Amino acid sequence: MNYFHFPLEDWTNSFVNNWLLPVMGGFFNAISDVLGAFIEAVTNLLIAIPPEVIVLILIVLSWRIAGKGLALFTLIGCIYLGSVELWPAAMQTVAIVLVSTLLSVIIGVPVGILTATSSIMDKIVRPILDFMQTLPSFVYLIPAILLFGLGGVPAVISTFIFATPPAVRMTSLGIKQVPEDVVEASRAFGTTKWQLLFKVQLPLALSTIMAGVNQTIMLALSMAVIASMIGAPGLGSTVLSGISTVNVGLGLTGGLGIVVLAIILDRITQGLGKRF
Amino acid sequence: MLVNKIEVNNLTKIFGSHPQQGLKRLKDGEQKNEILEKTGMTVGVNQATFAVKPGEFFVIMGLSGSGKSTLIRLINRLIEPTDGEVLIDGKDITKMDTTSLIETRRKKLGMVFQKFGLLPHRTVLNNVAYGLEIQGVDKQERFEKAEKAIEDVGLKGYESSYPDQLSGGMQQRVGLARALANDTDILLMDEAFSALDPIIRKEMQDEILHLQNKLGKTVLFITHDLDEALKLGDRIAIMKDGRIVQVGTSEEILENPANEYVSNFVKDVDRSKVLEASHVMKKPEVLMTYKDGPRVAVHKMEEAGASSIFVVDKEKNFKGLLTIDDAIRAYKEKIDLEEVLITEIASAAPHTPLHDLIGIAVEAKYPITVMEDGRLLGIISRVSILSGLVLGKEKDEVTSS
Numbered sequence: 001m002n003y004f005h006f007p008l009e010d011w012t013n014s015f016v017n018n019w020l021l022p023v024m025g026g027f028f029n030a031i032s033d034v035l036g037a038f039i040e041a042v043t044n045l046l047i048a049i050p051p052e053v054i055v056l057i058l059i060v061l062s063w064r065i066a067g068k069g070l071a072l073f074t075l076i077g078c079i080y081l082g083s084v085e086l087w088p089a090a091m092q093t094v095a096i097v098l099v100s101t102l103l104s105v106i107i108g109v110p111v112g113i114l115t116a117t118s119s120i121m122d123k124i125v126r127p128i129l130d131f132m133q134t135l136p137s138f139v140y141l142i143p144a145i146l147l148f149g150l151g152g153v154p155a156v157i158s159t160f161i162f163a164t165p166p167a168v169r170m171t172s173l174g175i176k177q178v179p180e181d182v183v184e185a186s187r188a189f190g191t192t193k194w195q196l197l198f199k200v201q202l203p204l205a206l207s208t209i210m211a212g213v214n215q216t217i218m219l220a221l222s223m224a225v226i227a228s229m230i231g232a233p234g235l236g237s238t239v240l241s242g243i244s245t246v247n248v249g250l251g252l253t254g255g256l257g258i259v260v261l262a263i264i265l266d267r268i269t270q271g272l273g274k275r276f
Numbered sequence: 277m278l279v280n281k282i283e284v285n286n287l288t289k290i291f292g293s294h295p296q297q298g299l300k301r302l303k304d305g306e307q308k309n310e311i312l313e314k315t316g317m318t319v320g321v322n323q324a325t326f327a328v329k330p331g332e333f334f335v336i337m338g339l340s341g342s343g344k345s346t347l348i349r350l351i352n353r354l355i356e357p358t359d360g361e362v363l364i365d366g367k368d369i370t371k372m373d374t375t376s377l378i379e380t381r382r383k384k385l386g387m388v389f390q391k392f393g394l395l396p397h398r399t400v401l402n403n404v405a406y407g408l409e410i411q412g413v414d415k416q417e418r419f420e421k422a423e424k425a426i427e428d429v430g431l432k433g434y435e436s437s438y439p440d441q442l443s444g445g446m447q448q449r450v451g452l453a454r455a456l457a458n459d460t461d462i463l464l465m466d467e468a469f470s471a472l473d474p475i476i477r478k479e480m481q482d483e484i485l486h487l488q489n490k491l492g493k494t495v496l497f498i499t500h501d502l503d504e505a506l507k508l509g510d511r512i513a514i515m516k517d518g519r520i521v522q523v524g525t526s527e528e529i530l531e532n533p534a535n536e537y538v539s540n541f542v543k544d545v546d547r548s549k550v551l552e553a554s555h556v557m558k559k560p561e562v563l564m565t566y567k568d569g570p571r572v573a574v575h576k577m578e579e580a581g582a583s584s585i586f587v588v589d590k591e592k593n594f595k596g597l598l599t600i601d602d603a604i605r606a607y608k609e610k611i612d613l614e615e616v617l618i619t620e621i622a623s624a625a626p627h628t629p630l631h632d633l634i635g636i637a638v639e640a641k642y643p644i645t646v647m648e649d650g651r652l653l654g655i656i657s658r659v660s661i662l663s664g665l666v667l668g669k670e671k672d673e674v675t676s677s
Contacts, residue, residue, distance in 0.1 A: 185393025185451075188352055189407040189458065190382030199410070203397050 016146065028147040035099075039152040043095040043233075051078070051087050058264065065271035070264070077260035086235060086257045093234030093261065096152055096227065097220045100159035104216045108164045109209065112171025113197065122172070129165040137162055137223065141230050155223075155232030163219035170212025174205025210273030217269055221262050235261070280327040280363070281462060281494040282334075282351065287324045287360035289346055289518075292317025295358045308517050320346035322518035323360065328496060330461070333488055335497045337505040338515030344498045347515070348466050351496065352385045353377055364462070382411050386455030390467035392447045394439040400426065400450050401435040407458040418457075425457035426450075428487065445476035452484070456491070463488075465497045469504065481507060502541060506530075506550045514538055526550055546631070547665050553633060554626035556664035557646045557654030560586040570607040573598055584642065586652060587617060594652040597621055597642055623647045624656070630664055637661050 046054070055078045063071035081090050115122040140161055144154035178201050186200045202209075228236030235257045242251030290298040290311075298317040301310075308319040321343045328334040338344040349355040351362050353369055361368045364384055372380060386407075394403050402409075404425055408418035426432060429449040439447055448468060455463055465484075469477045485508060488495055499505050505512045506526040513523045514534075522534035530550060533539035577585050577600050585603075587595040596617030606616045622636045623645040633656060636644055643655040 179391075179393075181389060181391040181393040182395060184354055185387070185389050186395070186406075188354055188381060188385070188387040188389075188393075188464075189410065189454070190378045190380075191410050192378060195410050199406075200395060204395075 016143065021146065025147075032148045032153045035148075035156060036151070036153045039095060039099050039156060042099055043092055043152075046091040046095055047088055051082060054078075054091075058268075062264065062268055062271075065275070066267045070267045070271075074264050077264060080260060081257055084253050084257070086238065086254065089233070089235045089238055089254070090257055090261060092232075093221070093224050093236065093258070096155055096159065096224070096232055096234060097217060097261075097265070099152075100156045100163060100220050100223075101213070101217050103156065103160050104164040104167045104220075105213060107160075108167030108212075108216070109171045112168040112209075112212075113175060113201075115168065116172040116175035116201075125168065129168055132161050133165045137226050141226070145230050150231035152232055154230045155227035158230070159220045159223040159227055162223050163216045166215035166219065167209075167212045170215065171205065171209050174208030174212075175201045177208065178204045207273050210269065214266060214269040214273060217265050218262065221258060221265065224258055279329065281330045281332070281365065282328040282496060283361075283363040283366075284324055284326050284351070285361045285363075287321055287347070287350055287362060288358050289320040289343075289350055289355060290317050290358045291320055299359050319343075319518050320355075321350060321357075324515075324518075324520050326513055326520060326523055328494055330494055331492050333485075333495045333497065333508055333510045335499060335505040335509030335512045336515060336520075337499055337502060337509075337512055339500055342515040343518035344500075344515050345466055346518075348464050348496065348498050352381055352387060352464060382407065382458065384460050385462050385464060386458050386460040387464040388448070388451045388455050388466065388468040390470050392439070392444075392451045392471075394447060394450055394454075396439055399436050399438055400431065400442070400453075403439065403450055404453045404457050407454060421459070422453070422457045425453040428456055429453045429483070443476075445472050445480065448472060448480065452487075456487070461494055463493050463495045465495060467498050467500065470500065477504075484508070502545060503549065506545065514541070527555065548631035548634065549629050551630045551664050552626065553624045553628045553630070553644075553646045553656060554653065556630065556660045557626075557656045558660060560652065560655050570603045570613055573603045573613070574600060574607065577603070586645070586655065587613070588652050592651045594623075594645060594647055594650060595619075618642070621645055626653060630661060633661055 055075070058074050058078065059071045062074045081087050111121075111125060115125045137158060140158055141154070144158045148154040148157055182200060182204070183196065186196055191200070224232070224234060224236035225239050226236070228234065228240045235254045238254030238257070239251050242248070242254060288299060288302065290302070292298060292315065294315070295317065298311055298315060298319065301315070302319060302322060306314075308322060311317055311319055324343075324347060326334075336344045336347060346355060350357045351364075351369070353362075353372075357370050361370050363369075364380060367380070369377065369380055395406065398406070401419065401422055405418040405422035408421060413421075423435070426435060429452050431446065431449050431453065434442065434446065439450065442450065448471075451468070468484075469480050472480060481504065484495070484497075487493070497505075497508060499508075506529075509526060511523060511525055512529055513520045514529065514537075515521065516537055522529060522538050524532075527550075529538065530542050530545065530547070533542055573585055573587075577583065582600075584597055584599045587598050589595060595614070596619040598613065598617055602616040602618075603613075605611070606613055621642055621644075622640045624633055624636070624647070626646055626648055633644060637656070637658045643657045645652055646654045646656060
């Protein structure tokens with residue numbers, strides 16, 4: 001099948017080495033600095049707050065949003081995290097999940113709105129989303145390290161790439177699902193485009209958008225272990241060191257921690273989505 | 277001076293890839309189905325022209341696919357017209373920029389939809405206040421106006437309910453209140469009652485007539501139901517294949533259908549519900565001023581070959597019925613005419629539908645009187661009801677009195 005040689009590898013490397021790094025390096029450094037500072041601030045905040053306070057807040061939240069069962073689970077889960085000395089690691093993971101989810105929502109929701117209202121945007125964005133979701137995450141770990149160095153920043157960036165598509169897709173779906181007759185009636189009364197968006201479309205799409213945010217959070221958590229390979233701190237790195245030292249017990253301990261976080265975050269955000 | 281609230285001239289909508297090309301074909305005289313066959317484009321509305329006067333209840337009637345729903349959406353530009361003009365209070369809405377279009381929709385055009393189109397996440401009060409909210413009217417004022425509109429449509433007490441907690445009829449009342457709250461002169465109603473069951477529909481029809489009377493709105497009402505059109509419309513436009521084939525009052529349309537399509541349409545109409553007492557009444561055969569004595573009465577009855585006579589005073593106020601026997605008795609026994617008059621006679625208002633008169637006519641011994649403010653306008657015999665049902669309006673109206 002090799003009718004001709006396609007030097008994609010060489011091209012890409014010379015593009016990265018000759019243009020991306022020397023020319024755009026400053027730009028990426030700036031992003032890296034801002035994002036890094038933000039992640040550090042969130043992490044420090046979460047670690048500075050006494051665990052008991054965070055647990056109490058989580059229990060109240062899960063009780064009000066999802067009921068007694070989840071509140072009990074949250075209590076047991078958090079006691080587990082403390083008793084295996086993984087509380088700080090859990091908070092580091094939560095910080096990265098929070099920051100990357102925030103980034104995904106800030107960028108994903110507006111893009112979702114655009115794709116719902118413009119078919120041209122939809123045609124442009126759809127293949128990009130497919131690409132983001134199907135490209136093996138290891139592939140973009142490499143440029144992430146090159147551009148942003150090791151640590152939390154490349155982790156957030158690659159988590160963002162992996163976890164944003166559901167936020168875009170569900171926002172778009174939610175807005176398209178607003179009944180045509182409701183939109184028409186609103187227009188007939190003299191609704192402007194912005195009023196239509198904020199008073200009609202977004203409120204009616206909110207539960208679908210929340211389902212997208214829930215998916216984003218779950219995907220972000222599932223990236224925790226992979227992101228630890230490029231130096232992201234947290235429960236992922238616990239599992240990673242379990243793998244590299246063939247320590248089954250350590251792997252399980254860290255893995256269960258991730259499961260605990262996943263269940264708590266999933267149930268709380270799902271419950272929030274149903275409220276709208 | 278502005279005579280028309282809404283004026284529609286040569287309004288055309290062609291759906292498809294090259295509407296201008298379709299328009300040219302249309303203007304060259306090609307038919308809707310030819311254009312569809314040759315170009316694949318659909319002619320939604322075909323050069324419609326009509327005008328609606330202030331305070332008029334104007335109904336556009338057509339079967340599904342006749343273009344009536346497209347037409348009403350062209351009027352507030354929910355659908356962009358291909359050609360023609362729509363004058364709202366003399367201003368052409370088709371040429372307005374976005375700002376003035378939105379302003380016109382807010383201030384002049386209220387609309388009620390077949391599928392209600394209520395905001396499911398808002399309470400009744402917030403739905404009704406929506407139109408004012410987007411205009412930036414402050415909370416207190418818009419809630420006051422919304423409250424009043426809710427009261428007008430009979431939904432007081434449901435302000436904090438959500439649309440899905442209400443029945444279809446009540447939801448449509450909310451839709452109506454939302455349109456009323458904006459206090460626009462014009463109400464566009466798109467099959468507003470078609471989704472409701474028959475009893476509720478009748479109720480809403482009576483209600484909208486009452487409200488229109490009270491508030492003096494200009495109403496443009498779309499329906500596929502001829503009975504509804506005939507009941508509500510001051511004038512009716514009949515649409516077929518995007519064209520308006522006839523405009524007229526219900527009587528004109530029933531009596532002089534413009535073409536076969538319309539006459540086929542109206543042939544099964546229940547005339548008893550459309551025709552009113554004033555359409556079939558006759559001027560009383562013999563009249564008599566109250567001052568005339570029994571001798572004159574008998575004489576007049578003999579002249580007319582009648583056995584009874586209706587008695588009115590100088591102002592034409594109805595006094596009663598005098599039979600020839602009573603007149604002779606009054607003459608012989610020298611009693612006052614007033615004492616022998618039969619006053620218990622069935623009467624009807626000029627706008628009473630024939631349908632309601634049938635029952636009365638069966639029971640009544642004497643003709644039914646048609647009265648307005650105590651004045652005798654005419655009488656209706658059983659024969660005139662029957663001939664009205666069969667022939668429509670009485671052709672050989674007696675004009676002499």
